[in-house]
Amino acid sequence: MKWTQFFIPTSREIPADAVAPSHALMIRAGLIKQLVAGSYIYLPLGYRVLRKIEQIVREEMNRAGAIELFMPAMHPIELWQETGRVEAMGDTLIHLPDQDWRRGTVLGPTHEEIITHIVRSYINSYKQLPINLYQIQTKFRDEKRPKSGVLRTREFLMKDAYSFHTNIESLDEGYRIMFDTYCRIFDRCGLKYTPIEADTGAMGGSASCEFMTVTDAGEDILARTSDGKYAANLECAKLAPPHDAGCDRLDSIVEVHTPGIGSVESVSKFIGCRPSDMIKTMIFIADGQPLAALVRGDHEVSETKLKKSAGVASLLPADPETIRKVTGANVGFAGPVGLKIRMIADQFVAVIHNAVTGANKTDYHIKGVNPGRDFALKEVADIRAPVEGDIGPNDQPLVFEKCIEIGHVFKLGTRYSDAMHAHFLDAEGKSRPCIMGCYGIGINRIMAAAIECHHDENGIIWPLSIAPYHVLITCLDTNDEPVVQTAAGIHDELVSKGIEVLLDDRDARPGPKFKDADLIGIPIRITVSKKGLAAGTVELKYRDSADVQKIPAEQAIAQTIDKIRSEESRHST
RNA sequence: CGGGGCGUAGCUCAGUCUGGCUAGAGUGCCUGGUUCGGGACCAGGAGGCCGGAGGUUCGAAUCCUCUCGCCCCGACCA
DSSP: OBBGSSSOOOOSSOTTTOSHHHHHHHHHSSEEEEEETTTTOOOHHHHHHHHHHHHHHHHHHHHOEEOOOOOOOOEEHHHHHTTHHHHHGGGGGGGGGGGGGGGEEHHHHOHHHHHHHHHHHHHHHHGGEEEEEEEEEEEOOSSSSSGGGGGOEEEEEEEEEEESSSSSHHHHHHHHHHHHHHHHHHTTTTOOOOOOOOGGGGGGEEEEEEEEETTTTTTTEEEEEEEEOOOOGGOOOOOOOOOOOSOOOOOOEEEEOOTTTOOOOHHHHTTTTGGGBBBEEEEEETTEEEEEEEEEOOOOOHHHHHHHHTTTSSSOOOOOOHHHHHHSOOOOOSSSSSSOSSSEEETGGGGOOSSEEEEEETTTEEEEBTTTTBOOOEEEEEEEOOOOOOOOSSBBEEEEEEEEEEEEEEEETTHHHHHHHOEEEEESOEEEOOEEEEEEHHHHHHHHHHHHEEETTTTTOOOOGGOOOOOEEOOOOOOHHHHHHHHHHHHHHHHHHTEEEEEOOOOOOOHHHHHHHHHOOSSSEEOOHHHHHHOOEEEEEEEEEEOOOOOOOOHHHHHHHHHHHHHHHHHHH
16 A cells, blocks of 8 residues: 555644543544544544454454354333343433434443343254354443543444353353453453453443553553452452451540541541541442441442442442431431441451441540440441552552553343343253353454553554554655665565555655654564665664664565564464 | 633644734645755745624623533543
């Protein structure tokens, strides 16, 4: 492909609105253009990358025995009502609000309902299972705040796969295969990634693993131990149980007048204790019932962990009115002593001695509170949000890293097959719900994540596997016939070997051509110039290295082919 | 959805506080010339409903009201 006949609108200006490096580079390299907040145009060069990624995903999914199909983006809302997810998705679900048929139509943010509908229509025997169906489709989610370019958008490409099984063992096997497949996909895309334990969230299900790429542009935080043995999403990262330091003397309870002093900070200052000597009592509404969560004064409740420990689907902070009703005191004076509602204590609360807590009486706190003695420790769990330096489950300190989710595998169980009656007959003729797994990959995010991982101050450094072209021939003296001939010859020779080549035939000075070459990041560059040809050589340079080889054209061609073939063979087994 | 910021040439931005000449610069683009290995130089040129609507005023990019859009922080998020 000749540059002059293609469309690569590069820019030297750094876009004012782009904060993430990948965002700025994608715009400058002419890969994308924003249409509105959260929707991007993929320009020709960017679209080539997207298709490369899709193709890798396809090959690996097919290799794993998954079967591709294609589902609509517009869904009848009835299917979503069957699983109760119109409410669960809330504002994220985009409804078409207009007339007639559109009133009952939503834009698909994911496709569990549709795939389950398909399976219940056709699958009725255990002999047809297991099966794994996938598609690559545009998803629509009304993200409240799109950001960081293509990393978080309202409209995005996703590969979503759904597996159906007759039993747990089969699900485990399918899940494991998908896990391995995801590793292969991300490896092939040249991504650095970390699989981490994740919460199952609104998807429901028993096990879930997120694949994260570490980048400052990310919006998730992973917590891992420095030995690399444990990594989890911050919202559900587990903590080692604390050891009980013991206590010489258990005080008895004393009431303290704390007029208008409700926050942990102000109370600790007023009373003269450390925040860690306090027990914070947070009141929630969990599945409609009040629930008290106890954490140490210097800790925060992890709503994700609390939800899981409590075994509830919905969890909301209680309103002041409810708090008054439940505790008998204004907000800021709740405490566990004498509280009648369900209480879950964090494991760190269980080992506090002589604590300070709210008195359940406005403007009063009590000190000398001892868990177990002054209130029952019926439910003790790990419900607090970790902070950096906390000790993880393998007794190693946790470190945090910002990251972006590029893939997610779930064991769903029977949530959808139950709700939508996707049943099969087993060997005994008994009707049972399919056991499901689901597996997603963000195609656009892979593209952005790859740039986040691979760039320098001059531009993108594409991994060969997803580069828009393998080779860029920079033809410097476009008015010199031998130079033009040589460049064209190299181009044709490589193309005839199935290699994707971009030929920069623009009549421009060398500076801008080299700058553009670095910016768009084609992995292999061959420079043809009058000066070089006079010495019988062209230049071969890899984007990820500063070395330049001056060698005869034939040798450059041979070496280029070698390089590409050896890269390809790394993943061909 | 709360808080903050910004909308002026394709892009990056001055000008707005303190209203007043033909609305500017750099870059990009077009013409011609000199150049030609890491974003050259000279000369000429095209390009704007100053986001939109209403208002104040003799006069509005500039002041007021409303509105739309975009970015950032937070909340939210398979």
